[in-house]
Amino acid sequence: MINSFIDNMGYNPIELGKTIEKIILKEDHGIWLRKYYRFRGGKWYGGIATADCIGCNLRCKFCWAWRQRDYPERFGNFYSPEQVASKLIRIANEKSYKNIRISGGEPTLGFEHLIQVLENLKNYDMTFILETNGIYFGYYNELSPELSNFENVHVRVSIKGCTPEDFHSITGAKKEFFQVQINALKNLIDSNVRAHPAVMESFSEEESCKDLREKLGDIDSSLYENYEEEFVFLYPHVVEILRKNKIWPRKAFYPNNIPEKYI
Structure with a gap:
């Protein structure tokens, strides 16, 4: 059912997301x-507590969580927002972390759940x-203002x-969703939500990335100043999916050789 959304012309991440949410x-x-x-x-991030969620509305050809992403019905268990928040706080306290996150999949799928998690975390002195x-x-303009309630x-x-073109090549999604x-x-910036771009540059030309950074700076100078380069990390399971998709990054790092600035 999920694969029916994917063809050579590209899929619609919004439609795919709705299917995954079910x-x-x-x-x-x-x-x-x-x-x-x-x-x-x-x-x-200097130490962070992480909840790895199931489900994504993109099909990146370099994804480190591709097994859980492609077979959401096979992996994981259901957790309430309170349970998720409690587990994150416990890990953070045990490790003396000041940062917490949801990773693995796409956290905005099931946006109501995300907001309920944030409600359970808002009284803690930690950065989410x-x-x-x-x-x-980018597609639902009404979502960003909801985040402005959480400092x-x-x-x-x-x-x-x-x-x-890069976006379509590495995700398989329709090109127009790059602009989304x-x-x-x-x-996010218009809603006074703190945000910055992390751009996957592993499959792109250097000049294209410079142009994108300038374009982001035209939206807000902070997006230029806080532009983050992102590269593929070649864990064994990532190498497996790269080979499966017959694609290889222009620039990447093996796990034992990741520069400190990317950690």
């Missing part, structure tokens, strides 16, 4: 439960880093490639 979400008396497959600590592909924020949220919009990711940053 698998990964469950409503119980106004509380939205979502599937997660792991809760963990990690070295990123929302890692997103931005598709929902502890910072949004990291992971832009896939530096041109519409750009629109996400504008919507």
Whole structure:
């Protein structure tokens, strides 16, 4: 059923997202439960507690969580927003972290669940880093203002490639949704939500990435100043999917050789 959305012309991430949401979400008396497959600590951002969610509306050909992404019905269990928040806080307290996040899949699928998680976290002195592909924020203009109610949220919009052609090549999605990711940053900035772009440059030409950075700076100078380069990390399971998709990055790093600035 999920693969029926994908063809050579590209798929619509909004339609795919709606299909995935039917698998990964469950409503119980106004509380939205979502599937997660792991809760963990990690070295990123100087130390962060992470909840790895199931489900994404993109099909990136370099995704490190591709097994859970492609078979959402097989992995994970349903957790309430309160359970997710509790697990994140426990890990953060045990490790003395000041950062928490939802990763693995796309956190904005099941937006009601995300908001309920944030409600459970708003009284804690921690930064919630929302890692997103931005598709929902760029397509649904009404979502960004909802985040402005949470002062502890910072949004990291992971832009896939530096041109519409790059975007289609590495995600398989329709080219026009590249601009939707750009629109996400504008919507977030306009809603006074802290946000910055993290651009996957591994498959793009350097000049294209420079042009994109200038374009983002035209939206807001902070997007130019806080532009983050993102590259593929060649874990064994990532190498597996790259070979499966017959694609290889122009620039990437093996896990034992990741520069400190990308951690």
